[in-house]
Amino acid sequence: MWFLALKQLLARKRQTLFVIGGVLLGTAAYVLISGIMLGFQGYLITKLIDNDGHIHIAAKEENITRYSLDEALFGGQVLVDWKKFPSGRRDHAKIEHPSGWFELLDNDPRVLAYSPQINVQTLAQRGVISISARVVGVDPTKQERVTNINSYIQNGRLSDIGKAGNRIILGKQLMLKLGANVNENITLSTGKGAALSFRVVNYFETGTRAVDQGVIYAALADAQKLNRTPSQITDISVKLADVTEAKNVANGYARFSTDYVQSWDEENQSVFSVFRMQTAIRYIMSLSILLVAAFGIYNILNVIVTQKRKEVGILRSMGFTGQDVSRLFLYQGIVFGVFGGVFGVIIGYGACRLAGTYQIGDPLGTGISSLVVSYDIQIYLNALALAIGASVVAGWVPARGAGKLNPIDIIRSDG
Amino acid sequence: MGIDARNIHKFFGTPGQEVLKGIDLHIDEGEFVSINGRSGSGKSTLLYILSSLDPASAGELELDGKNIHAMSDEQLHRFRNEKMGFVFQFHYLLPELTAIENVLMPTRKTKSENARRTRAIDLMNEFGLSDKLKRLPGELSGGEQQRVAIARALIMEPSYIFADEPTGNLDSINGDLVMQIFRRISREQKTTVIMVTHDPDYAALADRSVHIADGRIVV
């Protein structure tokens, strides 16, 4: 039946091309829309992952309750009844058993690297200007292994701050606002003692405003000294060998720790709900395009079947079965789907390449200034499957109808 | 052997209009039979029942000694493909295919188109169409189209040819040509030909004429 199906399609070249064009447009649009959306999502996810470890362990900010002091004052035994309960908030949050965490992380094969940090709120001052900022005290070599901070620093790297020595690298916007320059000093104070002077060795620009305006990297020891909390840490940033494991690992840790443990995807849930919305829009758009194409195929095949009634009668009289006749029309639907799908994928790929050259500036300061487009093979397989699936389904109904036509009715009505 | 029809009845619609009222007909292998009668007398209806294309409302039909009710759908289609050829008044060619492709169409059912190609060309030559093999039906005259249709009916070397007014749409020259062909295949290939016709001259060319009136065979 392929022979006759192709002959019939070739006899109506314009109609055939028109229907194939419809499927082609739908498929190409699916590929392009998916490529751009998934490309953007992938790009954003990489940013999120690379900027801040895969798992974030942080101290819980704790309010003091009537039992909070029992351990410290009475060795855990309840010996007194408070007239007025102790209340208020802990002076600062800290991770209670860092060495326990270090041991755990050192021995977990899923962990690639981790970086203990202390986060300290400070006032940065230069001359008469003072701006509040967060000092992140890190071991720079460890921090470098957990995040890609170095790609945001020009002519230098994070480890330029050393293990100690009051050197800092700060966000570019913050530096500009302070009116500071590289190799100049600024003072940092926490309100708990004397302000300390730090030398600016470099600056970074991530493209994320909040970070560029408010973050200062310092050596862990320097930051602890500034905060007057030697050897305390508030956060641990963990990088895993396999990102997709993040949620599992984080859940496992959370089970036996009172600290706050979250995976990168839990911390960025709002982003994922935007992604889900985008995916829904993508599917609705692609499905409506394909629905139009499928409806086109359905209509055209219905018309063809009606036009070909006489031929159906003669084919049946030659001994072809109803199934043979169904196949004659189903094959035509498949041709629409396969050609429309294959050319649609090719044209969609071309459109993606073109979109990939579109300049959007460099919002995240990563050196990538054009639209990021995903070329995931899954998009292309989906597009093909959708195009062919839609045509088969759309061709099925008219084809079945043609197979059920009674040959004698046809022959009698014309003879 | 041949065709054996016993007490065939055919009703149409509800309330049933009885078009065939008990037909008993035996056609021998190699016989050339013409069916004639008034318009609306049931000639076409009988022809299509004899060919198994249309089921009878009541009665028995044996083809080649086999009751058609005992044959599976698959067997019936195969029988139709290999043992029967149809020629209609309006020569139903497939308009997208050339003359030779039309002739070879039935062979595609059994994928024997290459084996039968020489026979197709021979038939076309025999019917005076040797220079028109690659023509589309739309580029052929009515008489030429009908000869292509007959060649198609003969391509599988069938035992039975069913023809419903094959000359009805042709002028006398082309009609004569068609009748010559039927006469020849009946005589030379011992093909059974059952032909409905209005024309008394053509009916007379058959070995036997069956006349139908009021749903019955009258002698």
Ligand SMILES: Nc1ncnc2c1ncn2[C@@H]1O[C@H](COP(=O)(O)OP(=O)(O)OP(=O)(O)O)[C@@H](O)[C@H]1O
């Ligand atoms: N599908 C049908 N439904 C109802 N009545 C039908 C149907 N087919 C045929 N008839 C009726 O059966 C009768 C016989 O029809 P048939 O086609 O066999 O006649 P015919 O002898 O071949 O006539 P003609 O010479 O005009 O071709 C007619 O009265 C016709 O109206």
Ligand SMILES: [Mg+2]
């Ligand atoms: Mg008739």
